[in-house]
Amino acid sequence: MFTYYLRCDAEKAREALDGDYKVVDLGGAVRVVESFVTLYAGGVPLCMYKSWRMTYTDYQIYGLAKAEVFVRKDGVLVRLVRADEKVGLPELVEGSPLVVHAMDVNENGVMYRVFRIGGYVELAARGVAGGIKEAFHPKKGVNLLIVDLPISPKFQHLLGEAFDLAREHFVELHTTMLSDVCPLCGGRMEKRGRLVRCPQCKVQLSRDVNAVWALARNIVRRLGREQQLAELREIFRLYYPNV
Numbered sequence: 001m002f003t004y005y006l007r008c009d010a011e012k013a014r015e016a017l018d019g020d021y022k023v024v025d026l027g028g029a030v031r032v033v034e035s036f037v038t039l040y041a042g043g044v045p046l047c048m049y050k051s052w053r054m055t056y057t058d059y060q061i062y063g064l065a066k067a068e069v070f071v072r073k074d075g076v077l078v079r080l081v082r083a084d085e086k087v088g089l090p091e092l093v094e095g096s097p098l099v100v101h102a103m104d105v106n107e108n109g110v111m112y113r114v115f116r117i118g119g120y121v122e123l124a125a126r127g128v129a130g131g132i133k134e135a136f137h138p139k140k141g142v143n144l145l146i147v148d149l150p151i152s153p154k155f156q157h158l159l160g161e162a163f164d165l166a167r168e169h170f171v172e173l174h175t176t177m178l179s180d181v182c183p184l185c186g187g188r189m190e191k192r193g194r195l196v197r198c199p200q201c202k203v204q205l206s207r208d209v210n211a212v213w214a215l216a217r218n219i220v221r222r223l224g225r226e227q228q229l230a231e232l233r234e235i236f237r238l239y240y241p242n243v
Ligand SMILES: [Zn+2]
Pocket: 182, 183, 184, 185, 186, 187, 198, 199, 200, 201, 202, 203
């Protein structure tokens, strides 16, 4: 539900985990203290990630109980999940095709885009829906649902929908708007009312639409799927030919 990339000695991480991949209980090899996600080896912190969106309280709100740890070339991917949540981080990193459903939730409803990437590219859906379940149509492949959901009692039922879906599909939650990050270059965009504009790429579009693209870009990059990042940029150019 929350994926992080921790830079550290891969060999030491492999030793600590006794392999490349393991699901552990939170509080053991992986701990969340304040806003630090830390991997321990023999009781000693091996590497950590300071999250700007995760705090100790959030971790309790979401009922996170386990962590998936997958050793990569120069670090480890750590995914914090609930006890009943679908696990399979290696599948998420290496599976094909990867289907990314990215949704931005706000007062206007659920704004969503589906990117099917990994060998071929297809824009499968667009529009505004009333609920996450209504907007989510699983496709053939590895389905990753990314939701930008404000923490507020008003959106509580939508959080419940996301938890439901997480039992059978990969779900990633974001609680902070990334709407001012450029989907092409990753630079900071300028705010102009409900619009954002990148001074570098001259891209200008709605803040909500941009948040969806930025979320997809962020998680695909975090998973280390460089090839798919390039594809995502191409989809963006196809979809917004005039920017
Ligand atoms: Zn840009």
